[in-house]
């Protein structure tokens with residue numbers, strides 16, 4: 653059976669504040685902003701580690717590691733933060749500003765990617781974490797790789813909503829993500845990979861290809 657995304661409202665989301673203008677501005681972002689803003693920053697951080705003397709192969713390997721770590725963060729953010737259960741006005745507002753805008757309006761192309769201001773706050777936080785845990789050269793490349801992973805995540809997310817992929821892997825990713833929005837919101841938290849859904853058993857026991865359109 654196929655499901656028309658446009659005709660279905662996202663469920664289990666109770667907040668509709670008819671947001672003030674400032675909320676509208678904070679949650680509306682054109683998708684191309686994500687790669688345009690963040691890819692140069694990612695390459696800048698990766699470049700720092702190379703200019704500080706890390707071997708090119710090591711830079712490449714740590715970049716990939718950073719992107720891999722991002723896939724785990726992607727899962728954790730989505731499962732534990734983006735779907736946080738809030739009740740109060742300010743709790744609901746917080747939820748709306750971090751992910752609720754996309755849950756409430758899943759097919760609004762201006763409410764699909766993470767606004768740069770919001771992303772910047774998280775990136776700065778992770779920069780300080782990297783500085784605590786690693787040397788500047790290692791922390792830079794891990795952050796750069798993670799940031800590249802984030803860009804891949806958000807552009808893939810946009811692509812899954814608005815494309816009609818012919819590639820089988822992308823087709824499956826799209827079906828599972830639509831399944832997450834319109835059928836089972838407590839499953840399918842991974843967008844770019846289903847790895848962590850399988851590890852943490854949030855992979856739905858359905859044949860997504862048969863259930864969603």
Ligand SMILES: [Zn+2]
Pocket residue numbers: 730734735755832
């Ligand atoms: Zn979600």
Ligand SMILES: [Zn+2]
Pocket residue numbers: 754758809813829833
């Ligand atoms: Zn989505």
